[in-house]
Amino acid sequence: MAKAEHNNVTLGMVRDSLIRQEDTIVYSLIERARFPLNPPTYDPSYASIPGFSGSLLEFFVKQTEAVQAKAGRYDNPEEHPFFPDNLPPSLVPHYKYPEVLHPAAMSININKLIWDMYFNKLLPSFVSPGDDGNYALTAARDLECLQAISRRIHYGKLVAEVKFRDERKDYEPAIRAQDRFTLTNLLTFTNVEEAVKKRVAKKAMTFGQEVKLGDDGDKGKYQVDPAIVSGLYADWVIPLTKEVEIDYLLRRLD
Numbered sequence: 563m564a565k566a567e568h569n570n571v572t573l574g575m576v577r578d579s580l581i582r583q584e585d586t587i588v589y590s591l592i593e594r595a596r597f598p599l600n601p602p603t604y605d606p607s608y609a610s611i612p613g614f615s616g617s618l619l620e621f622f623v624k625q626t627e628a629v630q631a632k633a634g635r636y637d638n639p640e641e642h643p644f645f646p647d648n649l650p651p652s653l654v655p656h657y658k659y660p661e662v663l664h665p666a667a668m669s670i671n672i673n674k675l676i677w678d679m680y681f682n683k684l685l686p687s688f689v690s691p692g693d694d695g696n697y698a699l700t701a702a703r704d705l706e707c708l709q710a711i712s713r714r715i716h717y718g719k720l721v722a723e724v725k726f727r728d729e730r731k732d733y734e735p736a737i738r739a740q741d742r743f744t745l746t747n748l749l750t751f752t753n754v755e756e757a758v759k760k761r762v763a764k765k766a767m768t769f770g771q772e773v774k775l776g777d778d779g780d781k782g783k784y785q786v787d788p789a790i791v792s793g794l795y796a797d798w799v800i801p802l803t804k805e806v807e808i809d810y811l812l813r814r815l816d
């Protein structure tokens with residue numbers, strides 16, 4: 563039997579969006595990999611910006627998020643700022659996004675974890691060491707990666723909502739018991755996870771290959787190592803999406 567539709571959102575539609583978001587994530591990693599690590603971007607002692615204490619990256623992200631907040635970006639429940647404190651209010655007319663999620667969704671933001679993972683684990687694994695002076699562009703590329711990864715991981719709220727409504731009688735007892743273990747089992751589809759990991763590696767091969775005319779001897783050289791992209795998904799993106807799903811479900815009956 564086809565799964566019931568809720569506000570016209572089905573698990574298939576949610577998964578289609580996750581698949582599209584893979585493209586954005588893979589492309590954003592490729593764009594960041596065009597620059598070396600560029601350590602001064604992250605060094606608070608380099609920036610010395612008047613009236614600001616922190617790195618150029620933090621300056622760039624805070625300023626960009628402030629502009630985007632004023633332009634209404636965070637009115638969209640799919641968007642999560644990295645520095646939510648002291649963000650200016652939106653200055654544009656409020657768009658009435660469909661209310662699909664439980665209000666508890668608003669309190670879930672794991673961007674701090676995503677930030678730490680990105681800068682401490684992921685970034686050093688896929689960019690070359692070095693310094694070419696392009697610190698502002700580097701910060702801009704980092705923010706694009708962070709926003710794409712964050713949107714995908716927080717999409718777990720919607721995944722969880724659709725699963726909850728599809729299988730309410732299975733989820734409710736586990737939520738009442740605040741039983742993370744059972745919730746994890748309920749929402750896990752190992753076959754889907756395996757397909758995601760394979761697909762993102764393939765996308766990294768396809769989008770990141772060097773396109774040359776004629777016969778070249780350069781097959782197998784990619785702009786971002788496909789194994790790093792599938793590792794990112796295996797070690798971080800999928801586990802953190804599940805974490806968001808569980809955090810959301812635990813509050814779904816509040």
Ligand SMILES: O=C(O)C(=O)C[C@]1(C(=O)O)C=C[C@@H](O)C=C1
Binds near residue numbers: 754758804
């Ligand atoms: O597609 C789902 O059902 C999801 O919950 C998303 C996701 C993922 O992060 O890709 C996470 C958990 C499932 O085990 C499978 C895949």
